Amino acid sequence: MIDFTDKIYKGADGRESLFDCVIPKEVKAIVIFIHGYKGFKDWGCWNLVQDFFVKEKFGFIKFNLSHNGGTVKEKIDFPDLEAFGRNTYSKELIDLGIIADETERLIKQELELDLPIYLLGHSRGGGDVVLYAAQDNRIAKAVSLAGISDIGSRFPEGEELELWKEEGVRFVENARTKQMMPHYFDMYEDFKVNEDALNIELAARSLEIPFLQIHGDMDTSVSIREGIELADWTDTQLKIIKGADHTFGSEHPWFSNELPDDLQRAVEAAKDFFLSE
16 A cells, blocks of 8 residues: 655656655556646545545545645645746646656556556646546546636637737736736747647547546536537547536535535546446
């Protein structure tokens, strides 16, 4: 068994961040979890999601993206807004690759096992899951929880885009923490340079592994339309959680020891998918 919390890894640009790993005895497979926009590995119910999968004999690895705004000493919320502002989608895929490499090392060198690796991502992390799974043949299955289907549509257009370019930074308020969170124009430039590699539709259509999109029909942050698109592009069935919002009933902080009903249904669906032939 392997069990550790807050181990340091070096992500994109050599920036240090944290990851957790629990691999139980009689493990069936390893799940790597990717948090979403304005998220972190200890947000809300993610620790309970880890507990759920470990009880089901899955190894579970979750991590803070290197430029999510957290630091090694302060992992909750966003003490380093400069790092947050310098994040790009490309950096997130680099981080995921580094974690996948470490996962493979743990499996083969420390456990001396041959286990399948699955991806599970929420929201923007769900988009990362599709992009990454399409390029790494070590990934055996992938699940997107309320994942996005398009990156380009999330950038401003017209005068707003020109103002962003002119000023070099734009700010988005975090409704929970009330922080004004910066996005430097680097993010848009990185997207334009890597537009094909960051095209979720192209990646989804090229996927050669089993994929599942799970979406709430009351999601006001990422429309269920995006879930329908991903299911269509991957020629798979969309699992709809009736009445569920973007976080499937969870929030931060989360004080209960139980998952909210909608998130429980979502992770049960993911588990059944991972166990299916």
